[in-house]
Amino acid sequence: MIHVEALTKDYGQVRAVEDLTFTVKPGIVTGFLGPNGAGKSTTMRMILGLDTPTAGAALVDSRPYRDLRRPLTVVGSLLDAKAVHPNRTAANHLRWLAQSNGIPPERVDDVLGLVGLTGVARKKTGGFSLGMGQRLGLAAALLGDPKILVLDEPVNGLDPEGIRWVRDLLGALAAEGRTxxxxxxxxxxxxxxxxxxxxIGRGRLVADTSTAEFIREHSASTVVVRSERIEELAEHLSRAGLKSVPAPGPTLEVADATTEQVGALAFTGGFQLQELSLRQASLEDAFMDSTGSAVQYQAQKTAR
Incomplete structure (x- = not known):
């Protein structure tokens, strides 16, 4: 488990993180979101002991990261996949990490196979593509078979197959009870x-909730209903207090309602429906709604 308590970080006169508190629980995949400059990277660096908090604490497995005797066996991390000596081979890069943390050397071959880099194990990392470097970074994070993973942009540079592989891998690791x-x-x-x-936004907590609940709270959903008697249906819904707007075809869009509500009203009014569906806003819509005021760098809209 990861626990952040009243975490604050100042860089001179700039406050990057302010009084941030949250807990990352095992058994699920937790996403960490925020606009550029929101303090995500700074928070992750404090969790991993790379930056010292101005106030508050960040604990992994109930301890500060710096107190871990063999950190790679407790926490696997990926912050910068390019932080590799270009003249080392992929295998040698992982071997020295393994040796520094008392990890059996045969584990290197295991993780290289897991991330699909067995064929380039003896190649120098300086010639790796962005996607290959990302896979090597994931191999390093998994090297100690840790129970906690902290990953910054883990799918950066990966192709669609690689992105899906990472998604499935993270889900499987969480299902094993890892954080x-x-x-x-x-x-x-x-x-x-x-x-x-x-x-988070501007270093402060904006939301700590399930993905489905976040989308539901920060974006509107619309019920789409289609019927041959669409005008009569609109009047029927209006009498029940539901506002609707016409859409292309014999279709209505009903805001602030559920499919159960609209379906029940259509049934009681004797309307036969050809479509009754919920159009849910995306995570992007919800994210923009919740963090719009916390965006640090805003470009001007271009006139058309």
Missing amino acids: VLISSHLLSEMALTADRLIV
Whole structure:
């Protein structure tokens, strides 16, 4: 488990993180979201002992990261896949990490196979593509078979097959009871991967909730209903207090309602329906709604 309590970080006169508190629980994949400059990277660095908090604490497995005797066997992390000596081979990069943490050397071959890099194990990392470097970074994170994973943009540079592989891998690791925290700007992918979301803006907590609840709370859903007697149906819904707007074809869009409500009213009014569906907003819509005021760098809209 990861526990962050009243975490604050100042860089001179700039406050990057302010009084941040949250818990990342085992058994689920937790997404860590926020606009650029929100303090995500700073928070992750404090969790991993790379930056010292101005106030508060960040604990992994109930201890500060710096107190872990063999950290790679407790926490696996990926913050910068390019932080590899370019003249080392993939296998040698992992071997020295294994040796530094008392990890059996045969584990290197295991993780290289797991991430699909067995064929390039003896190649120098300086010639790796972005996607290959990302896979090597994931191999390093998994090297100690840790129960906690902290990953920043884990699918960066991967092709669609690689992205799906990471999604399935993270889900499987969480199902084993591990704690998984991932940060990503790919909101569509996060919607498929994360069970729970921690959202921050300008260093403060914006939301700590399930992905489904976050979308539901920060975006509107619309019921789409289609019938041959669409005008009569609109009047029937209006008398029941539901507002609707016409859509292309014999279709209505009903805001602030559920399919159960609209379906029940259509049934009592004797309307035969050709369509009754819920159009749910995306995670991107919900994210923009909840963090719009916390965006640090905003580009001007271009006139058309």
